[in-house]
Amino acid sequence: MAGRLRRLGGVAFRQQKWKSSLSTQAKMPPCDFVPEKYESYPYERMQKIREQNIAPSLKTYYKRPLLLHQGHMQWLFDHEGRRYLDLLAGIVTVSVGHCHPKVTMATQKQLARLWHTTNIYMHPAIHEYAEKLTSLFPDPLKVVYLTNSGSEANDLAMFMARLHTRNFDIICLRGGYHGGSPYALGLTSLTSYKHGVANGFGCTTGVNGAVQYPRNFLKEAYQLIRERGGLCISDEVQTGFGRTGSHFWGFQTHGVVPDIVTLAKGIGNGFPMAGVVTTKEIASSLAQNLHFNTFGGNPLACVAGAAVLEAIEEDDLQKNSEDVGTYMLLELAKLRDKFEIVGDVRGKGLMIGVEMVTDKDSRRPLPAEEISQIWEDCKDMGVLIGRGGLYSQTFRIKPPMCITKRDVDFAVEVFRTALQRHVNKAAAK
Missing domain, CATH: 3.90.1150.10 (Aspartate Aminotransferase, domain 1)
Structure with a gap:
C-alpha cells in the first residue's frame, strides 16, 4: 500500500x-x-x-x-x-466497460498496422466485421452500411426508406430522440432539442426515460405501416448489443423483424462508429446513384467493433x-x-x-x-x-x-x- x-x-x-x-x-x-x-x-x-x-x-x-x-x-x-x-x-x-482490455489491445494493434483507408479499397477488418455483425441478425437483415454516429445512421435510414418506397412521411413516437442532426431532429418533439427553425420535413411525432411498449404494440404498428406500403425502422442505438438482457436486439423482445435497423453507441464501446443494417433489396436503392462515406467502416472502427462483439460473448x-x-x-x-x-x-x-x-x-x-x-x-x-x-x-x-x-x-x-x-x-x- x-x-x-x-x-x-x-x-x-x-x-x-x-x-x-x-x-x-x-x-x-x-x-x-x-x-x-x-x-x-x-x-x-x-x-x-x-x-x-x-x-x-x-x-x-x-x-x-x-x-x-x-x-x-x-x-x-x-x-x-x-x-x-x-x-x-x-x-x-x-x-x-471503460478501456476494456480486449478492445484496448485490439485497437492498439490496429493503430500500428493501418488507421484509415476509404471504401474504394478493400481491407480485412470491414469484411470480417460485416460478417460477424450481420450473423447476429435474422434474415433478411444481412447488409450493413457503416457510419460514424447514430444521428448519421438515422439520417441514412430515413433516406433509404424514402428512396425505396418513394413515400415521404415518417411517423415516430412523442418523447423519442434519434439524433442531433437537422434531419434527425425532425423525429424529435422534445422542446429542449428544438431551436425554432424548420427541420426534418415530413416527420410526424429514447430519452423519454426507458418507457416500454405495451404488449403487441409493435406487431400491430408494423402491420398497419406495411399495409400502407411503408417500412419499419428500429432504432437500436441504445437498446442493442444485449443491453436488454433477454435478447441481443430490442426488437426481438416484441417478436417483430424490422426492415431497417440503426446502430451506434455501444457498437464501439465509445469509439465513434455506427451502422445501418437492412435487406439487400432496400440497400440496393441507395446504389442507384453515388453515396459515399469517408470514415465509415475504417479499419480502426471495424477492429474495435469486432472486439466489442467478442467481449460481449466472452464476458457473458x-x-x-x-x-x-x-x-x-x-x-x-x-x-x-x-x-x-x-x-x-x-x-x-x-x-x-x-x-x-x-x-x-x-x-x-x-x-x-x-x-x-x-x-x-x-x-x-x-x-x-x-x-x-x-x-x-x-x-x-x-x-x-x-x-x-x-x-x-x-x-x-x-x-x-x-x-x-x-x-x-x-x-x-
Whole structure:
C-alpha cells in the first residue's frame, strides 16, 4: 500500500479522505485499479478554456462539472483521483466497460498496422466485421452500411426508406430522440432539442426515460405501416448489443423483424462508429446513384467493433445485463414502495428509468430543482446517473454491462440516502 501511495502522490490521499466521508452512508465496492496521476491543466484553467473556446451549446452536468481523467470498466476517476460508479456509461455508449482490455489491445494493434483507408479499397477488418455483425441478425437483415454516429445512421435510414418506397412521411413516437442532426431532429418533439427553425420535413411525432411498449404494440404498428406500403425502422442505438438482457436486439423482445435497423453507441464501446443494417433489396436503392462515406467502416472502427462483439460473448454480458438488471429493478422497486416521490421504476435489463413525482396520486413531475439536488447528492456520494423524460423528471440508469450486484447494492444505498435527505429537508420546511 505504501508503494501505491508513493506512485499516486497526493491523489491517493485525497481519494481515501473523500471515501471516508461516505462511510456513514454507503460503502463503495473495492477496485484494484490504480489511476495515473493527473498532470494536465488545473481545474480552473479548464473552466476558462471551456468558457472561451468551446461552444456554449455543449453543456456540462452538475453545478461543479466533473473533470474526468481515467476510466476502468464500470468506474471513472476525476482529476483528484475520486472514483465514481458510472451508471450512465457515457450516455449509454460504454457497453463492455471503460478501456476494456480486449478492445484496448485490439485497437492498439490496429493503430500500428493501418488507421484509415476509404471504401474504394478493400481491407480485412470491414469484411470480417460485416460478417460477424450481420450473423447476429435474422434474415433478411444481412447488409450493413457503416457510419460514424447514430444521428448519421438515422439520417441514412430515413433516406433509404424514402428512396425505396418513394413515400415521404415518417411517423415516430412523442418523447423519442434519434439524433442531433437537422434531419434527425425532425423525429424529435422534445422542446429542449428544438431551436425554432424548420427541420426534418415530413416527420410526424429514447430519452423519454426507458418507457416500454405495451404488449403487441409493435406487431400491430408494423402491420398497419406495411399495409400502407411503408417500412419499419428500429432504432437500436441504445437498446442493442444485449443491453436488454433477454435478447441481443430490442426488437426481438416484441417478436417483430424490422426492415431497417440503426446502430451506434455501444457498437464501439465509445469509439465513434455506427451502422445501418437492412435487406439487400432496400440497400440496393441507395446504389442507384453515388453515396459515399469517408470514415465509415475504417479499419480502426471495424477492429474495435469486432472486439466489442467478442467481449460481449466472452464476458457473458448479455446474461449479466439480464441478471444484474433484474436485481437492480427489484431493489429500486423497494425504494418506490418506501418513498412517495418515486412514482415509477421501469425498464428491462440494464435500461432502467426511475420517474420522480410530487406524489403518487397526482403523478406531477417533481420540480426540476428538487430532482437536481437528488442528482447532485448522488454524484457527491460517488454515483453518476442521467436525466430524461418530457420534463426531465426521470433518472436514467444505463451502466456499462459489466456492472455487478455488489455495485448495485452501493448505488441503491446511495440513491436511498439522497432520497431520504430530500424527504428530511422537505419535512423541515
